Amino acid sequence: MSQDRRTLKFLHPTDSTQTYAAAVSPDSTPRFLIGKLQEAGFLPPAANASAYKLRVMDTNVQLDDDLPIASTDLGSGTVMVDSSLSGALGRGDGR
Secondary structure, eight states: OOSOOEEEEEEOSSOTTOEEEEEEOTTOOHHHHHHHHHHTTSSOOOSSGGGEEEEETTTOOBOOTTSOGGGSSOOSEEEEEEESSTTTTTTTTOO
């Protein structure tokens, strides 16, 4: 992995007052970063790996799950975490 880390600030998908800042390798993929955000407890686990997507706040561009962030124009900045879970939270649990 490259040593040239980038500082990213992730915005929670359902509560924009919650943020998580991390210095990440440009070799990291969005799929890897989402997994790390779940491990850290910032995002709840999801049965579907594609339940979360990363989107660059400044450009509104969604990042490809499997392309390293080095292949994008994203330097340091804010990343929105989009979730398809928000529309399905009530399924099967009566809520």
